[in-house]
Amino acid sequence: MSIGSILLQTSIDTFKSAERLGYKTLLQLSYEELHLKPSPESNSIAIIVKHLHGNMLSRWTDFLTTDGEKPSRNRDAEFEEGYDTREALLEAWRSGWELTFETLQELKEEDLLSNITIRGEVHNVIQAISRQIQHYGYHVGQxxxxxxxxxxxxxxxxxxxKKASRL
Known part of the structure; x- marks a missing residue:
């Protein structure tokens, strides 16, 4: 196994871990709880999901060929309102991650050092993946x-x- 394929698989595994932690959290919460804001200036979980979904669609669509910040994205709107239903929120979560995983699984080792742009800034693919791992980890932690x-x-x-027996 080459370093490039190990890097790609490790990245996919890291994203999958974040996706699972977030999903397990979403499943524990009611529609009302998903929209609860810890304070007036805070974001609800629904808003964070909306932001992640918008980011994922923008970053991973045509990943190698277009700027990761698509002109169609309305980032500011991601921080307004939430979702009409719990199901719509869960579908946004699922579809955003699905696109992320599909794009990563399509990458080839030779793509890793290719340059892409995000908001007009050049990154190689490894840097761009690393950037998204950090970004998604930050929001899933929230x-x-x-x-x-x-x-x-x-x-x-x-x-x-807590207090689980240790082997």
């Missing part, structure tokens, strides 16, 4: 943290529960 605050004692652990 989703998990807000979800845990909302559910409090009813929170279902996403990974190893």
């Amino acid at each position: 989703i998990v943290y807000i979800g845990k605050q909302i559910k409090d004692a009813d929170w279902q652990q996403l990974s190893v529960p």
Whole structure:
């Protein structure tokens, strides 16, 4: 296995881990809880999902050939309102990640050092993937943290529960 294929697979695995943590959080919350804002200047989980979805569509559509910030994207609108239904939110979550995974799985090792642009700034593909791993990890962390605050004692652990026996 080459370094490039290991890098791609590791990136996909990292994104999948973030997707699972976020999804497990979303499943624990009601429609109302998904739209709850921790403070007036904070974003609800629904807004964070809307932003991630918009980012994913913009970044991963025609990834190698067009700027990652598409002219059709209205980033400011991603921070307004939420979703009409819980199902619409979950569909946005699913479709954004699906596009991310499809694009990553289509990449070839020789693509990794190709240059792409994001907001007019040149990045090689490795840098662009790394940038998105950091960005999505940041927002999934917010989703998990807000979800845990909302559910409090009813929170279902996403990974190893506290006081789990150690082998």
